[in-house]
Amino acid sequence: MSVDVGRTVWAGLHLMDRQIVDCDGFLAGKVDDLELEVPDGHDALPVVVAILSGPGALAGQIGGRLGRFIASVQQRLHPESDPGPATIPFGVVKRVEEHVEVSVPRHALQSNRAEEWARDVVIDKIPGAGHAPE
Amino acid sequence: MRLSEILGKDVVTTDGRSLGQVHDVRLVQDGPVLPDWGAAFRVHELAVGRSSFGTRLGYGRGDVKGPWLLERLLARRPPRLIPWSAIQDLDAERIVVELP
Amino acid sequence: MKKLFGVTLGILTAMGGFVDIGDIVANSLTGARFGMSLAWAVVLGVVGIVLFAEMAGRVATLSTRGVFDLVRERLGARVALLNLGASFFITFLTLIAELGGVALALQLLSDVNYVLWIPLVAFLAWLVIWHVRFEPMETVFGLLGLVLLVMAVALWKLSPDWSGLWHQASQPAVTSGEGHPTYFYYAIALFGAAMTPYEVFFFSSGAVEEKWTKSDLVLNKANVYIGFPLGGLLSLMLMALATIVLLPRSIGVDHLSQVALPTTMALGKVGLAAMIIGFFATTFGAALETALSCGYTVSQYFGWQWGKMVRPREAARFHLVVLCSIIVAVLVGVTGIDPIKVTEYSIVLSAAALPLTYFPILVVANDREYMGDKVNGWLANLLGSVFLVLLVVVALATIPLMIVTRAGS
Numbered sequence: 001m002s003v004d005v006g007r008t009v010w011a012g013l014h015l016m017d018r019q020i021v022d023c024d025g026f027l028a029g030k031v032d033d034l035e036l037e038v039p040d041g042h043d044a045l046p047v048v049v050a051i052l053s054g055p056g057a058l059a060g061q062i063g064g065r066l067g068r069f070i071a072s073v074q075q076r077l078h079p080e081s082d083p084g085p086a087t088i089p090f091g092v093v094k095r096v097e098e099h100v101e102v103s104v105p106r107h108a109l110q111s112n113r114a115e116e117w118a119r120d121v122v123i124d125k126i127p128g129a130g131h132a133p134e
Numbered sequence: 135m136r137l138s139e140i141l142g143k144d145v146v147t148t149d150g151r152s153l154g155q156v157h158d159v160r161l162v163q164d165g166p167v168l169p170d171w172g173a174a175f176r177v178h179e180l181a182v183g184r185s186s187f188g189t190r191l192g193y194g195r196g197d198v199k200g201p202w203l204l205e206r207l208l209a210r211r212p213p214r215l216i217p218w219s220a221i222q223d224l225d226a227e228r229i230v231v232e233l234p
Numbered sequence: 235m236k237k238l239f240g241v242t243l244g245i246l247t248a249m250g251g252f253v254d255i256g257d258i259v260a261n262s263l264t265g266a267r268f269g270m271s272l273a274w275a276v277v278l279g280v281v282g283i284v285l286f287a288e289m290a291g292r293v294a295t296l297s298t299r300g301v302f303d304l305v306r307e308r309l310g311a312r313v314a315l316l317n318l319g320a321s322f323f324i325t326f327l328t329l330i331a332e333l334g335g336v337a338l339a340l341q342l343l344s345d346v347n348y349v350l351w352i353p354l355v356a357f358l359a360w361l362v363i364w365h366v367r368f369e370p371m372e373t374v375f376g377l378l379g380l381v382l383l384v385m386a387v388a389l390w391k392l393s394p395d396w397s398g399l400w401h402q403a404s405q406p407a408v409t410s411g412e413g414h415p416t417y418f419y420y421a422i423a424l425f426g427a428a429m430t431p432y433e434v435f436f437f438s439s440g441a442v443e444e445k446w447t448k449s450d451l452v453l454n455k456a457n458v459y460i461g462f463p464l465g466g467l468l469s470l471m472l473m474a475l476a477t478i479v480l481l482p483r484s485i486g487v488d489h490l491s492q493v494a495l496p497t498t499m500a501l502g503k504v505g506l507a508a509m510i511i512g513f514f515a516t517t518f519g520a521a522l523e524t525a526l527s528c529g530y531t532v533s534q535y536f537g538w539q540w541g542k543m544v545r546p547r548e549a550a551r552f553h554l555v556v557l558c559s560i561i562v563a564v565l566v567g568v569t570g571i572d573p574i575k576v577t578e579y580s581i582v583l584s585a586a587a588l589p590l591t592y593f594p595i596l597v598v599a600n601d602r603e604y605m606g607d608k609v610n611g612w613l614a615n616l617l618g619s620v621f622l623v624l625l626v627v628v629a630l631a632t633i634p635l636m637i638v639t640r641a642g643s
Contacts, residue, residue, distance in 0.1 A: 009175070011137055012158035013192060017307045017314075019299065019537050026548065030306065030537030034137035036177065043219050046135065047165045048175040053537075061138040061311040091170040098297065098603060103170075106539075115538065119550035122557075128364060129547040191308050197602035201615035203622070204597065 009096065011048075016061075019099040020053060020088070028106035032057035035087060049090065051100065053111035056085030086111035144228040145182045145216070154184040156229065157213045180221075180229075183213030241456045245464070247372060248457040250379030252465020254520035255335035256328065256427035256581040258513065259574055261469045263487040264420045265476025268409045270402035273470060275421040279428025280466035282621050284458050286429075286592050287437050289599040289614065291454040294438035295446040297604040301438045302534035304604075305594045317590045318535045322528060324587050325432045327580040329524035330563045333359070334573020335517035338490045342510050352567040359521045360560050364553075368443040368542045375519030382512035385471040388500035394478045402477070419635045419642045422628055423578065426585030428466065432527040434591055439530045443543050451608070488574055528559035578641065586632040588625045596622060 009015060015031055022028045033052040038044065052060075056078075059071035088102065088109055095101040106112045123129050137159065145153040158181040165174030181189070188208030192198035199205070216231055223230040264272045290301055297304065302321075306314040337351035344351075362371060408417045441454065472493065479496035480487070487493060494509040501508075526542075533540035533552040540552040567573075596618045599610045610618065636642075 006173075007163045009161050009163075010158045010181075011161050011175075011177075012141055012190065012310075015161075016137065016141070017311055019303055019307075026544075027537055027539040032311070036135045036137060036140075038135060045165070045176040045178060045218050048137075048161060048177070049168070052136065057136075058311060058536075060136055062315060063138070063312065066315070090168045090174065093171055099299075115551055118554045119547050123547050123550040123553055126364070126546070130545055131365075132545050190310055191597050192601060198597060198600050199602070200600045200610065201596065201619045203619040204600075 015051075015096065015100070020051070021099050021101050022106040022109070023094075023101075023103055024105055026106050028102065028109055029053040029111045030058075031100055033060055033085065051088040051090070051093065052085040053088055053109070054086040054114070060085070086113075140177075140180070140224075140229070145180070146228055146230055148222055148230060148232045153182050153214065153216075153231070155182065157181045157183055157189040160215070177218050179215045179217050181213035182216050183211065189213060241453060243373065243377075244453050244457045245461040246380060247376030248461025249464040249468070250376040250382075250516065251372065251519055251523075252433075252462055253379060253382060253468050253516045254328075254427075254430070254523075255331050255517045255573070255577050256430055256584075257469045258335070258472060258490070258493055258516070259487065259577045260420075260423045260427040260581055261472035262476045262480070262493040263578075264424060265473035266480035266485060266487050266492070268412065268417065268420065269477045269481055270399050270473060271406040271409060272417070272421055272424055273403035273473060274406055275424040276428060276466060276469050276473065278624075279425040280463055280469075281617075282425070282625075283429045283433060284462050285614065285617055285621060286595055287434055287462065288455060288458040289610065289618070290434045290438040290595050291441050291446075291458060292451060292608060293595060293598050293604065294441040295451060295454060296448070296606065296608055297598075298442055299604075300442060300530055300534040300540065301435055301591070301595065302531045303537070304598050305591075306535050308594045308597055314535060318531060320587050320590055321431055321435075322531050324580060324584050325435065325524055325527045325531065326559055326563065327576060327583065328430060328432055329521060329528060329559060330566050330571075331573055331577040331580045332517050332521035332524055333563055333567055334571075334576060335490070336514060336521060337567070338573055339510050339513035339517060342491055342494065342506075342513075348573070349568055349570055353564050355518070355521070356560050356564045356567075359518065359525060360557065362522060363525060363542070363556060364546060368440065371522060371542075372440065372519075375515050375522065378515035379512060379519060381508050381515065382468050382471075384501065384505060384508035384512070385468070385475060385497055388497040388505055389471060389474060389478075391500040392475075392478055392496070394474070399474055399477065413639070415635055416639045416642055418631070419582075419639045422585045422632055422635065423581050423642070425628060426581040426583075426588070428469070429588055430581065430584045431587060431591040432524050434595070435527040435530050436523040439526070439534075439541065443541050445543070448608075488572075525556050525560050525563075529553070529556035582632060582636060582641070586629045589622065589629050592625055593622060 018031045020028045031051050034048050035050040035052055036046040037049045038046045055070050055074040059067045062070060092102045092104050093100060094103040140159060141156055143156050145156060159177050160179040161175040162178045163173050163175050165176040168174045193209040220231045221229055222232050305317060309317060333352055333356055336355045337348035340351045341348040408414055475496035479499060485492055490513055494506055497505040497509050529552045530540055532555045538551045539549045541549060546553045602609055
């Protein structure tokens with residue numbers, strides 16, 4: 001819940017490329033882009049409806065050949081045929097400060113799937129993965 | 135639409151004058167209420183100007199001050215603020231705005 | 235009392251941790267070819283790393299964010315990705331060099347070819363990263379590296395012409411038979427060895443790993459202001475020993491055995507043993523630091539959970555990057571590529587890439603949103619600006635000099 005209605009932020013400076021932190025303090029990706037919706041009507045202003053995070057969104061920000069390459073890799077690795085970037089609806093965003101804090105654990109975010117893949121397929125297979133370093 | 139489709143895009147006036155690129159977008163939290171969040175951010179203005187590198191680093195708008203050398207090199211004239219309502223056309227190549 | 239102990243420990247760790255394969259090779263090699271006439275480049279490099287490591291440590295402590303996280307935020311995704319590509323490549327190259335350095339030290343000890351040692355060394359390094367907590371890991375190898383202080387004894391035993399050495403260092407002149415381009419090429423190598431980017435990635439991420447707070451900023455200052463210059467002194471000892479023993483005999487440096495030779499001559503087997511232990515500790519410690527830095531830079535750019543403060547399975551992609559970096563480094567290492575040559579290229583290319591790392595740090599150190607009242611003072615900004623200009627000049631000069639001198643040959 002946000003209290004300071006009417007607050008002004010610079011999207012590029014204060015939101016884009018900022019760190020996302022989950023409710024347990026784990027780092028959960030970057031703000032790779034913002035989803036805007038332009039309502040109908042003559043003087044309607046675009047509304048920021050969601051944060052986009054993960055390679056699908058990053059590709060758009062990088063642009064050019066490299067961006068297209070990142071997008072194609074993401075599509076190939078993703079289980080769905082036309083995945084689109086992972087979205088984080090503002091409903092789970094708790095605070096926008098130096099970082100963006102969400103109110104759920106990171107595994108509840110779409111953008112965390114690659115982390116889970118790395119954990120399940122590789123890291124958990126190695127003995128000691130669950131131990132805190134001694 | 136995505137924000138990255140706006141940032142960095144060339145801006146021209148209706149009579150064909152180039153104003154530079156979109157450096158940043160000013161959001162105000164005064165939009166429709168989103169569930170569990172409150173008022174949504176809405177795009178109010180575009181910051182438009184030339185050579186966006188210094189702006190991106192935070193010179194001129196944020197809390198970055200000094201060192202002198204970098205300020206001299208990077209802090210250009212503050213970008214011009216153009217209200218969203220001035221946009222006449224927005225396509226893949228550029229944004230056309232009508233200035234009063 | 236406990237605080238004093240902590241500060242002392244930090245200083246000693248920073249001192250031992252300062253030296254790595256790059257410093258070892260660059261200082262011995264230049265001592266053997268140019269005497270002490272390039273000592274100024276080491277001093278300049280130490281001032282530079284002190285200046286920027288202090289800023290990076292302060293920034294990381296107050297923002298609790300790694301350097302590359304902030305690099306991305308400041309430069310934007312696109313420019314930062316190019317920066318990441320260059321920084322990662324150089325750090326990875328340094329990882330290969332450090333693993334090779336450990337293997338060369340073990341070859342000195344065992345007469346078993348270094349290529350055979352590389353996979354074992356790499357596995358050990360990974361095991362330490364996987365199991366050992368951050369602080370003991372850093373402290374053990376930092377302190378063990380202090381065995382290199384045996385060089386001070388060796389220097390004293392060899393009773394060199396101190397005023398002659400001082401004269402060479404204080405009134406530098408290009409050695410006869412060497413051209414100016416070669417002289418400056420090696421000046422850049424020494425500079426790059428002292429200021430290697432991974433040191434900043436590691437040092438600042440370490441501040442976050444150890445959960446430093448505002449009250450630890452004293453520790454940051456002590457480590458950097460005292461520990462790093464003392465580490466630089468170790469570098470200069472390597473150079474002085476090479477000047478005294480290797481230069482007059484026209485012995486070049488293409489293996490660690492020549493680096494150890496002066497100390498061995500002065501102190502016999504004990505000296506050699508101490509040097510080997512010192513080589514092992516410093517290069518192994520640096521192998522850990524570079525491998526971790528590979529993971530730090532990539533993870534921080536993408537915003538993934540990183541670090542050893544959480545369980546490996548909670549930072550899965552970070553550990554995956556570290557693991558893959560080590561595996562690929564081994565694959566390159568066992569081709570029989572010369573670790574000394576890899577070291578030379580890694581430090582020279584480091585020098586060329588320095589502005590990429592240090593420019594964003596200087597900007598963020600002036601950002602009140604993160605730093606509050608701990609932003610840079612006027613002196614830090616003045617020196618930082620002077621160095622930034624210097625770094626850009628060095629970066630622009632490196633590749634042309636590399637071509638003209640055919641990499642210093």
